[in-house]
Amino acid sequence: MPVSDPDRDSRAVVPAGRLATVWPCPPGSPARPPAGWLQAAVERLVTTHTRPGDPVLLLIQPGPDAPAGGRRGTPADRRADAGWAVARLGRRVQVRTAPAVRAVPPSGSGPGLDSADEGPDNDRSPLVVTVVDPTRTGWVRGVPWARLLTPDGLLAVITRSDSVDGWLIDPTAELTAAAGRHGLALLDRFVVVEVPLNELDQPPGPLPRASVARRVHSDLLLFAAHTAVSPMSGVPR
Amino acid sequence: MTGAAPQTGRRDGRWVTVWPTGRHSIATGQASGPPPPPEGAAVSPAVAAHAITVYSRPGDTICDPDCEPGAVVTEAVHARRHAVGIATDPGRWEAARAALTRAKARGARGDGMILDRLPDRESWAGLGPVDLVLTAIGPPDPADPAGNRLRERLAIYRDLLRPGGHLVVIAAYHIAGGMDLASQVAAAGRDTGWRPVQRAVALTAVPNTRDLGIDRPTSRARAYPVHQDIIVFRPDGRRAHDPRPLDPPPARATSPHPAA
Numbered sequence: 235m236p237v238s239d240p241d242r243d244s245r246a247v248v249p250a251g252r253l254a255t256v257w258p259c260p261p262g263s264p265a266r267p268p269a270g271w272l273q274a275a276v277e278r279l280v281t282t283h284t285r286p287g288d289p290v291l292l293l294i295q296p297g298p299d300a301p302a303g304g305r306r307g308t309p310a311d312r313r314a315d316a317g318w319a320v321a322r323l324g325r326r327v328q329v330r331t332a333p334a335v336r337a338v339p340p341s342g343s344g345p346g347l348d349s350a351d352e353g354p355d356n357d358r359s360p361l362v363v364t365v366v367d368p369t370r371t372g373w374v375r376g377v378p379w380a381r382l383l384t385p386d387g388l389l390a391v392i393t394r395s396d397s398v399d400g401w402l403i404d405p406t407a408e409l410t411a412a413a414g415r416h417g418l419a420l421l422d423r424f425v426v427v428e429v430p431l432n433e434l435d436q437p438p439g440p441l442p443r444a445s446v447a448r449r450v451h452s453d454l455l456l457f458a459a460h461t462a463v464s465p466m467s468g469v470p471r
Numbered sequence: 472m473t474g475a476a477p478q479t480g481r482r483d484g485r486w487v488t489v490w491p492t493g494r495h496s497i498a499t500g501q502a503s504g505p506p507p508p509p510e511g512a513a514v515s516p517a518v519a520a521h522a523i524t525v526y527s528r529p530g531d532t533i534c535d536p537d538c539e540p541g542a543v544v545t546e547a548v549h550a551r552r553h554a555v556g557i558a559t560d561p562g563r564w565e566a567a568r569a570a571l572t573r574a575k576a577r578g579a580r581g582d583g584m585i586l587d588r589l590p591d592r593e594s595w596a597g598l599g600p601v602d603l604v605l606t607a608i609g610p611p612d613p614a615d616p617a618g619n620r621l622r623e624r625l626a627i628y629r630d631l632l633r634p635g636g637h638l639v640v641i642a643a644y645h646i647a648g649g650m651d652l653a654s655q656v657a658a659a660g661r662d663t664g665w666r667p668v669q670r671a672v673a674l675t676a677v678p679n680t681r682d683l684g685i686d687r688p689t690s691r692a693r694a695y696p697v698h699q700d701i702i703v704f705r706p707d708g709r710r711a712h713d714p715r716p717l718d719p720p721p722a723r724a725t726s727p728h729p730a731a
Binding site: 249252253254255256395397400401402404406407410414419420421422423424425427429431433434435436437438439440441445446447448449450451 | 485486487488489490491521524525526527528644646649650651654657658666667668669670671672674676677692693694695696697698702703705
């Protein structure tokens with residue numbers, strides 16, 4: 235497979251200064267367990283879009299998401315690992331929880347992003363990273379994304395598409411709309427592979443009825459200010 | 472940060488959402504310049520073969536209603552499926568017919584034909600029950616920002632497929648109007664009576680963790696495509712059903728068709 239004429243034999247090349255749309259999961263090692271795809275993705279974001287000393291904001295989805303009984307590999311553990319990775323790369327990492335309510339509180343009291351909402355420019359980050367559950371996207375609307383970013387900053391949203399009861403649940407439209415309310419437009423959509431590539435090589439057969447394929451990737455949506463996004467795909471601004 | 476996957480239905484490690492269909496290594500840029508990126512509406516033999524293997528069985532009938540350059544029909548007949556390609560452009564028809572002839576000459580066991588238009592009431596025969604509609608969709612026509620032609624195209628496909636069959640669309644990586652093409656295809660499918668079931672990814676090159684391009688870009692350029700998006704649909708028998716309302720993207724033109 236396949237058996238028809240080959241299409242091309244040339245070596246595909248990623249041009250300098252551009253990222254490939256697929257980010258493979260790094261192979262496991264004693265220093266990095268295979269579950270480190272999220273940490274690896276955050277590291278790639280940080281190294282390609284910030285400089286040492288830059289602030290990087292990791293914004294956490296509100297709601298119950300606490301470490302569980304010392305087990306590693308929970309969502310909170312992966313978030314902590316991502317934070318450590320940012321700090322290890324020499325960036326000033328800030329980890330904050332987004333407000334659970336739709337509107338940003340007007341006062342400075344309580345947890346949330348109210349201070350960032352009204353804060354000075356030096357509170358802004360060139361890179362904001364967050365992870366969004368595709369079934370819990372409502373909180374995204376209430377975050378003043380543009381006010382968290384420097385004028386040429388980037389918002390990276392890591393999410394996924396799922397198949398639930400035979401329907402595709404894809405949060406792209408909601409996330410794009412939420413970001414668009416704050417002047418941000420979709421710049422790129424990356425595929426973050428969660429398993430080593432050699433796990434993909436099992437030869438498939440016909441998919442059994444009422445089945446769906448196992449999800450082995452997440453999506454990374456990269457947003458920038460409308461004015462920073464070229465209308466032409468593949469063309470540097 | 473991401474919780475347990477809420478996917479439902481039986482799953483197996485042989486079927487995953489990333490298709491290992493890339494046949495080329497990739498590396499950072501060279502002075503000689505890169506080949507053109509895979510942004511067009513083309514189905515490679517590897518992607519066609521994978522889709523046919525997963526979403527059909529031997530003896531099934533597969534249709535590519537926008538046949539170019541013939542990878543779907545040739546891979547189908549090699550896989551012991553029957554294939555129907557439709558190519559309205561004479562040049563495309565010739566190319567697809569030649570590819571099918573070569574496949575048969577090489578011993579392909581399935582039967583195939585290339586039509587120059589969709590059968591209608593004046594045709595002597597219809598397509599018969601089609602088990603899988605497999606086709607590629609490229610970037611939308613700039614003259615049709617609302618996506619009306621995309622909706623028309625997807626609506627026509629509904630009449631081709633037997634109940635219980637699959638429509639598998641291979642979408643080029645393309646972002647315009649505030650949305651990626653695959654998401655536009657999924658939305659258009661919902662509008663035209665299709666039920667999007669799953670999104671997947673077909674690799675068009677082999678990503679290498681050491682050579683992905685990690686230098687800080689001097690200018691912000693869009694990513695270089697090394698994949699195509701896959702959207703799997705089934706006919707929606709409950710067109711009024713929608714698991715949740717979707718917000719329209721901010722920059723996308725309003726569809727004249729109400730959402731199903």
